[in-house]
């Protein structure tokens with residue numbers, strides 16, 4: 001609906017005395033429902049002329065219902081630019097979304113929902129600019145585990161008024177039961193999970209989202225900024241791939257297809273994401289930002305990913321010598337790592353990405369920003385990292401570290417759930433970025449620590465990468481905790497070519513600002529997530545200059 005109408009005209013609905021009626025009376029006359037707004041409002045997926053608005057309204061009788069919505073240019077709502085009504089359905093967990101069209105590019109808007117009982121809170125949002133913007137500024141967020149602690153990163157982002165957007169790269173929720181991750185001793189007592197069990201069924205996923213969205217910082221950041229979101233594994237189950245997950249047991253938890261469908265439905269219900277695809281599973285999509293940047297959001301988890309390489313095949317070599325292990329590694333490398341059919345994106349998404357990059361480059365857009373889940377840069381953990389494992393570490397941790405360290409010595413990556421486990425797919429991605437992007441900026445979450453990678457290309461960089469740390473989930477410092485400040489980081493940057501900087505100690509997020517000249521990554525470190533109040537503890541600023549030869553290596557700014 002695109003008409004500019006007055007608030008009175010929308011509600012009058014042909015009632016001669018409408019102006020004299022209270023809102024409830026008018027709303028009743030138009031058939032709006034009684035009930036309650038339970039989780040504030042949210043917006044997302046801003047295009048030049050459209051944005052998604054979201055709320056959740058539980059009807060008084062818990063049945064189907066109808067509420068109104070309004071979008072205006074100022075908080076008085078004196079002049080509406082769009083309005084309408086929308087159905088509330090119990091099957092959708094009472095979540096409603098409207099794809100508001102007919103808006104103007106590059107404008108700020110306010111919105112709210114209306115019931116017979118009154119209005120929702122007022123949300124703030126904006127549309128993407130169509131031309132001539134000097135900068136784009138967004139918060140890059142990932143990995144918020146509610147039971148591990150408070151969401152200080154969301155709270156800190158609220159204090160940054162210049163943000164255009166929030167970009168969430170996944171692990172927005174975690175699937176585990178109470179006491180699993182975190183263990184009971186590490187859980188913050190006030191942050192009690194609902195439901196108590198691991199989430200598997202549709203109602204489990206719905207209830208988990210509802211519990212997370214009770215968080216006041218998360219709710220307020222949704223209310224005040226449009227978000228662009230993509231899922232990672234924990235919106236489904238740990239180490240998910242196309243046809244399963246490490247943390248999914250079909251014998252006790254039902255089919256992967258059923259669990260995946262439940263997870264996807266709840267995600268679409270609760271998050272302000274546009275239903276973009278006919279297949280109901282593809283969330284890869286593009287946002288143009290005023291000729292300055294093309295934001296390309298990918299799914300490296302669900303739609304196409306092949307199964308992760310299985311390091312369990314090396315367990316029998318735990319007690320064997322390095323020569324025996326070397327032979328096994330060689331055959332593994334040929335069989336798994338060199339297989340070009342193993343993919344992160346799947347054929348269709350890979351082809352789509354190439355097309356989007358070419359289109360953006362041809363249009364002269366300076367920056368191609370890739371929103372995706374897991375680290376592209378080939379960061380690995382060298383043998384020296386073992387010295388940070390404390391003597392009282394569990395036997396399991398020691399055995400894990402010992403075997404992985406031997407594999408790294410043989411040339412395999414430490415972690416294989418990220419692009420490290422898919423070297424042929426990564427080579428194709430980097431080649432596409434080098435050939436078809438002007439300046440490629442890759443965003444990653446998932447790792448729970450902060451990274452700045454220069455991505456190698458053929459003769460020059462293919463792009464640069466920002467890995468943001470987690471909102472609240474623990475990083476490698478939780479395991480490798482026998483280290484002086486900066487010691488882990490020194491070992492990792494020395495070992496990993498292309499790793500320009502890292503932080504393995506802090507929770508937080510990254511503030512990213514892009515101009516035609518440069519991308520600036522401001523890594524924000526927040527204090528302990530175990531207490532409600534924690535101040536900002538640090539900022540580290542890195543810059544990558546745009547150039548005719550692509551994005552330049554990260555430098556401290």
Ligand SMILES: [Fe+2]
Pocket residue numbers: 143144171234446447448470473
């Ligand atoms: Fe995570």
